[in-house]
Structures are given as structure tokens and as C-alpha cells.
Amino acid sequence: MxxxxxxxxxxxxxxxxxxxxxxxxxxxxxxxxxxxxxxxxxxxxxxxxxxxxxxxxxxxxxxxxxxxxxxxxxxxxxxxxxxxxxxxxxxxxxxxxxxxxxxxxxxxxxxxxxxxxxxxxxxxxxxxxxxxxxxxxxxxxxxxxxxxxxxxxxxxxxxxxxxxxxxxxxxxxxxxxxxxxxxxxxxxxxxxxxxxxxxxxxxxxxxxxxxxxxxxxxxxxxxxxxxxxxxxxxxxxxxxxxxxxxxxxxxxxxxxxxxxxxxxxxxxxxxxxxxxxxxxxxxxxxxxxxxxxxxxxxLQALRKAKIEDVGGILQLIEPLEAEGILVRRGRELLEIEIDRFAVFEHDGVILGCAALYPFPEENACELACLAIHPDYRDHGHGNRLLKYIENQATTMGIHKLFVLTTRATHWFIEHGFSEVTPAELPKTKKGLYNYQRRSKVLVKQL
Ligand SMILES: CC(C)(COP(=O)(O)OP(=O)(O)OC[C@H]1O[C@@H](n2cnc3c(N)ncnc32)[C@H](O)[C@@H]1OP(=O)(O)O)[C@@H](O)C(=O)NCCC(=O)NCCS
Known part of the structure; x- marks a missing residue:
């Protein structure tokens, strides 16, 4: 051939x-x-x-x-x-x-x-x-x-x-x-x-x-x-x-x-x-x-993810996982944690996602897996998803949002986050921090 x-x-x-x-x-x-x-x-x-x-x-x-x-x-x-x-x-x-x-x-x-x-x-x-x-x-x-x-x-x-x-x-x-x-x-x-x-x-x-x-x-x-x-x-x-x-x-x-x-x-x-x-x-x-x-x-909607969205979310995040931008999640884990996800949908296609993990003991939440499809970036969709997640956190009565990122530090800083050390992570999260990945830890008071 x-x-x-x-x-x-x-x-x-x-x-x-x-x-x-x-x-x-x-x-x-x-x-x-x-x-x-x-x-x-x-x-x-x-x-x-x-x-x-x-x-x-x-x-x-x-x-x-x-x-x-x-x-x-x-x-x-x-x-x-x-x-x-x-x-x-x-x-x-x-x-x-x-x-x-x-x-x-x-x-x-x-x-x-x-x-x-x-x-x-x-x-x-x-x-x-x-x-x-x-x-x-x-x-x-x-x-x-x-x-x-x-x-x-x-x-x-x-x-x-x-x-x-x-x-x-x-x-x-x-x-x-x-x-x-x-x-x-x-x-x-x-x-x-x-x-x-x-x-x-x-x-x-x-x-x-x-x-x-x-x-x-x-x-x-x-x-x-x-x-x-x-x-x-x-x-x-x-x-x-x-x-x-x-x-x-x-x-x-x-x-x-x-x-x-x-x-x-x-x-x-x-x-x-x-x-x-x-x-x-x-x-x-x-x-x-x-x-x-x-x-x-x-046609555009920001909404909580449903189990039927798993395929669409995987299509969106797998290339980012392959590049090491996002931490790898398998289909099984995604299915278990689907309730934590929000999606940005356009005409039935998932173009963005983000997840929210609460740490009630520390009165904090983690924003994870924030991703917008590369063809749809720079149109404010990332910002809107972040706002949606922040809103979810505050309705849960939580006023501290943290995120771990390797490539989008400045984006988060421009959206009100400040860099802190991994020592400031909630206890259970600190134990899981991957020192080889060396993600930056950022926090925002809501
Ligand atoms: C970070 C991300 C979610 C932003 O999505 P988006 O829809 O493009 O964001 P917005 O449209 O709200 O913001 C666009 C602005 O942010 C800037 N920006 C986008 N990505 C950036 C980055 N990684 N670092 C710094 N600035 C960035 C753009 O240049 C643009 O700036 P401008 O308004 O001055 O032109 C998207 O780039 C993405 O999916 N990245 C890969 C996944 C990732 O790194 N997620 C974070 C870890 S959880």
C-alpha cells in the first residue's frame, strides 16, 4: 500500500x-x-x-x-x-x-x-x-x-x-x-x-x-x-x-x-x-x-452529566490523557463518578466537561478534569463551565475550590485562583498527590 x-x-x-x-x-x-x-x-x-x-x-x-x-x-x-x-x-x-x-x-x-x-x-x-x-x-x-x-x-x-x-x-x-x-x-x-x-x-x-x-x-x-x-x-x-x-x-x-x-x-x-x-x-x-x-x-446546554454521556466525555478527555494533560480515568471509574461531572453540550455532542469532588471535612471541593474540545476553545466555554462548578460548590455550602493542573496554571490564575503548596491540600488528597507529576495546586475562595 x-x-x-x-x-x-x-x-x-x-x-x-x-x-x-x-x-x-x-x-x-x-x-x-x-x-x-x-x-x-x-x-x-x-x-x-x-x-x-x-x-x-x-x-x-x-x-x-x-x-x-x-x-x-x-x-x-x-x-x-x-x-x-x-x-x-x-x-x-x-x-x-x-x-x-x-x-x-x-x-x-x-x-x-x-x-x-x-x-x-x-x-x-x-x-x-x-x-x-x-x-x-x-x-x-x-x-x-x-x-x-x-x-x-x-x-x-x-x-x-x-x-x-x-x-x-x-x-x-x-x-x-x-x-x-x-x-x-x-x-x-x-x-x-x-x-x-x-x-x-x-x-x-x-x-x-x-x-x-x-x-x-x-x-x-x-x-x-x-x-x-x-x-x-x-x-x-x-x-x-x-x-x-x-x-x-x-x-x-x-x-x-x-x-x-x-x-x-x-x-x-x-x-x-x-x-x-x-x-x-x-x-x-x-x-x-x-x-x-x-x-x-x-442548542447549547451546561448541565449535570448522565450515564449516556460517558462515551462523549471519554472521546473528549482521552487525547488529553494521552498527552499527560489530564490524569487517566478509565470508563469504569467514569461510570462510577458520573454524578460528579458537568458537561457542556452542543446539539447532542459533548464539547466540554468538568468534575467536582467534595472534601466535606475541610469544607473544600476539588475541580477536576476541566476540558473543552480544542476546536471550541477561546469562546468563553471554559469560563462558563468553571462558573457552573463554582455555583454547584457554593450551593453545597462550600467556599473553597482547589484544582491541580500541569498546563493551565495561568488560566486558573486569571480566573481568581492563587498558587499554594501541596501541603495545603485536604488530608485525603495530600496522601494521593503525585510528586512525579508535579501538578501545580491552585485555590480559589468562593
Ligand atoms: C483550560 C481550558 C479548559 C480553557 O477553555 P476555554 O474554553 O478555551 O477557555 P475560555 O474561552 O473561557 O478562556 C480563553 C482564554 O484563556 C486563555 N487560555 C486558554 N488556555 C490557556 C492555558 N492553558 N493557559 C493560559 N491561558 C489559557 C486563552 O488564550 C484565552 O485568552 P483571551 O481571552 O485573552 O483570548 C482549555 O484550554 C482546555 O481544555 N485545556 C486542556 C485541559 C486542561 O488543561 N484542563 C485544566 C486541568 S483540570
Whole structure:
């Protein structure tokens, strides 16, 4: 094996291992993916279908909601039908509805055909995806707005979530069009965003993903559009409306829809620019993603560690232990002492940890194993973890915190600690002091 092939193999193995946690986390989770009619006409669309196939084979339960705006527009122009719009909504009269049914039907079948491909030597080989559609969406008319009857332009009234869930449980990919049916037997023209959002809410989906036709605008000359937004931040951004250029109408609709979905229980919503090949895989299987993610609450949390965090903590501290920066702790010890740990988590990944060991006889506590992932240092996370630990100590009624460190002496001094001799350690700790390691002992009065 040449050096080059060896590096490639090592990179491949480490990349494959890095995506494994996502594969485990996504299995049997429901993702609703909304994409526009524009995307279907794109040469990249077949690659998107391959990525959908890949997600389905990894056990993700997929609901695809497609749009058909350009196809409908084209068909209306072809039929020379004038259709007025009211507040951005097109009036769908009976003649226009005919065009809508034809266009949506054609697009729907084209997508189903692409999903059915199974050519050898292609990513779809042996895929055998089963695509299901049905009357899952009950709709009602938008009604009369500003004195204009929107006729067959409607909105979602109800989603038949049990029916969709049962198809997903059988391993089918559910494909939904932007048409809804009323109990009176009428057909309504809906927006893809409305259908995808209400479907995600009704299914309590793990993710609602919108593929956008344009990149997100910058907030201003020097600040890019945020990569993460809470529901409150997203609402503020929509209200302020200060981005440059202004948020395009379709993107605004997707952002509003994604925000509503998260407010009503969808765990995460993602807005990603569809122009790059493989966007959906990049967004889902890399830590930073490439789009904008909306969540109900902030993704970052400082909290007490749980037994499930042991693996994440070990991944974080093992390289530091190997370098001799932290004292070695095995998995077993960590499992026993997990209640002593606090973690800094971001989107389910442990990026920092610290432990607190009380010495009640001396009315003191030891701060140990403080570590922040190297890629996330210098952002104040170490400081926040320290504050969290100090707070824990004071709520226990303890006002003396000490730490042993070999490499971060100055960091602790800058955070109010002073150097003392090992003789000042609590009795039981003094007996364990490793004179070969020669750690510095620092103390802070809380
Ligand atoms: C020490 C540590 C926890 C700090 O985490 P962090 O998230 O980067 O800390 P903060 O962002 O709150 O502080 C960053 C500041 O501290 C400084 N700093 C970081 N590590 C330092 C160190 N070892 N010595 C001195 N200063 C340090 C940075 O330069 C930065 O300074 P600035 O604000 O002037 O730019 C982190 O560097 C780490 O995990 N180190 C390895 C483990 C370790 O030594 N733990 C201590 C033993 S228990």
C-alpha cells in the first residue's frame, strides 16, 4: 500500500466513524423534506434523489413534500389563463384548477419514477424504495380575502398522521403533493410550505427540512445569516427585516414555516440552499452543517452529566490523557463518578466537561478534569463551565475550590485562583498527590 493510499484509507475510516453517531441517532426518526418545483427541473435533482435513497436505506422515515409552482405557471401561460393574486396567493378558479391538477400530477409521477430507479452501477442499485401517496391532506378554502374569493386556493385543515405513520413503519417513503381534498369532495391548491409544515407538526417529526432556491441573505455587510436560530431569534429576525438584500419571499415563507413548526413541537428545522450537490448529507452528517437550523431552545446546554454521556466525555478527555494533560480515568471509574461531572453540550455532542469532588471535612471541593474540545476553545466555554462548578460548590455550602493542573496554571490564575503548596491540600488528597507529576495546586475562595 502506498503512503497516499494509506492516508486515504485512514481518512475514509475516520470519516466513516465520524458519521456513525448520526446514523444511530437518525434511525427510525421522521424527517419531512419540502422542496420546490424549481428544484425538480434542476440537473442536480437526480443526485438529491440518490441522497434520499441513501437516507431511506439508513432507516430514516421520510416524507417528501414537493411544490409545482413553475410547472403550474407554465401550464397557465400555455392555456393563456389570467389568474389574479391576493396577498401573494394565486386565485385558483375552476379552469386554473385543471392546470394545477395536470401540473402537480405530472411532477408527482416524475418524482415517483425517479425514486423507483434501480439501475446497476448507480447509487440506486438494489434500492427498491417503495413510494406511497394518498389522501393524507384534508384542506379547506382560504376563503374571501380583500373582497376576492380565492376559490380553490386552500390551506391545510388536517393531516392524517396515523395513516402516514403506518406507511412509514412499513418502510415506505411517503410522497405528498401540494393538493388537498375536502370532505365535500373538492380539490384545493396548497403551498408546499404549508403542507410540509403541518405534516411535520402532525407527525411530531424530528426534522423539517426546506431546500431553498437561493442562499440566505447576509444580516449586514459583515455578518452572515446565522447558522442557528432559536424560535425567538428567528421571529425577531423576521420582524426586524433588516437583512441585505431583503429575505426573498419564498425564503421568508420557509423561515416562517420552519419557525412555526419548531414552536409547535418539531425538534429541529433546517433551511438549506439546494444549489450544491449533496447539501442534505452535508447538513445532516457534519457537526456544523451548511444551512440554518432552527430550534425551540438554544442548542447549547451546561448541565449535570448522565450515564449516556460517558462515551462523549471519554472521546473528549482521552487525547488529553494521552498527552499527560489530564490524569487517566478509565470508563469504569467514569461510570462510577458520573454524578460528579458537568458537561457542556452542543446539539447532542459533548464539547466540554468538568468534575467536582467534595472534601466535606475541610469544607473544600476539588475541580477536576476541566476540558473543552480544542476546536471550541477561546469562546468563553471554559469560563462558563468553571462558573457552573463554582455555583454547584457554593450551593453545597462550600467556599473553597482547589484544582491541580500541569498546563493551565495561568488560566486558573486569571480566573481568581492563587498558587499554594501541596501541603495545603485536604488530608485525603495530600496522601494521593503525585510528586512525579508535579501538578501545580491552585485555590480559589468562593
Ligand atoms: C483550560 C481550558 C479548559 C480553557 O477553555 P476555554 O474554553 O478555551 O477557555 P475560555 O474561552 O473561557 O478562556 C480563553 C482564554 O484563556 C486563555 N487560555 C486558554 N488556555 C490557556 C492555558 N492553558 N493557559 C493560559 N491561558 C489559557 C486563552 O488564550 C484565552 O485568552 P483571551 O481571552 O485573552 O483570548 C482549555 O484550554 C482546555 O481544555 N485545556 C486542556 C485541559 C486542561 O488543561 N484542563 C485544566 C486541568 S483540570
Amino acid at each position: 502506498t503512503a497516499e493510499t494509506k492516508t486515504e484509507t485512514t481518512e475514509f475510516v475516520s470519516w466513516f466513524r465520524s458519521v456513525a453517531p448520526y446514523i444511530n441517532a437518525f434511525r427510525h426518526k421522521v424527517f419531512v423534506i419540502g422542496f420546490s418545483g424549481e428544484m425538480i427541473t434542476d440537473s442536480n435533482f437526480v443526485h438529491f434523489i440518490h441522497d434520499i435513497n441513501l437516507l431511506a436505506s439508513l432507516g430514516v422515515r421520510l416524507v417528501l413534500v414537493h411544490g409545482a409552482r413553475p410547472q403550474i405557471r407554465f401550464r397557465l401561460d400555455e392555456s393563456q389563463l389570467e389568474t389574479p393574486t391576493v396577498m401573494g396567493m394565486r386565485v385558483t378558479d375552476p379552469a386554473a384548477l385543471q392546470c394545477v391538477k395536470e401540473s402537480v400530477g405530472r411532477v408527482h409521477h416524475e418524482i415517483a419514477a425517479l425514486l423507483s430507479m434501480g439501475l446497476p452501477n448507480s447509487p440506486m442499485a438494489n434500492a427498491a424504495i417503495r413510494v406511497t401517496s394518498g389522501n393524507f391532506v384534508t384542506a379547506c378554502p382560504q376563503g374571501v380575502i380583500q373582497g376576492v374569493d380565492l376559490m380553490h386556493t386552500g390551506k391545510v385543515r388536517k393531516i392524517n398522521a396515523p395513516a402516514i405513520h403506518s406507511r412509514l413503519e412499513q418502510g415506505d417513503v411517503v410522497l405528498i403533493s401540494p393538493l388537498g381534498y375536502s370532505p365535500t369532495g373538492e380539490i384545493f391548491n396548497l403551498t408546499m410550505e404549508n403542507v410540509a409544515t403541518e405534516t411535520a407538526i402532525a407527525l411530531h417529526a424530528e426534522k423539517l427540512i426546506f431546500l431553498l432556491d437561493a442562499p440566505m441573505p447576509s444580516v449586514n455587510e459583515s455578518i452572515a445569516f446565522p447558522r442557528e436560530l432559536t424560535v425567538a431569534e428567528s421571529k425577531a429576525l423576521l420582524k426586524n427585516n433588516k437583512t441585505k438584500p431583503a429575505i426573498p419571499d419564498n425564503t421568508r415563507l420557509s423561515l416562517q414555516s420552519a419557525t412555526r413548526a419548531c414552536e409547535l413541537g418539531v425538534a429541529r428545522a433546517h433551511l438549506i440552499n439546494r444549489q450544491t450537490d449533496g447539501v442534505i448529507l452535508q447538513e445532516l452528517f457534519t457537526h456544523n452543517g451548511i444551512g440554518t437550523m432552527i430550534t425551540q431552545e438554544t
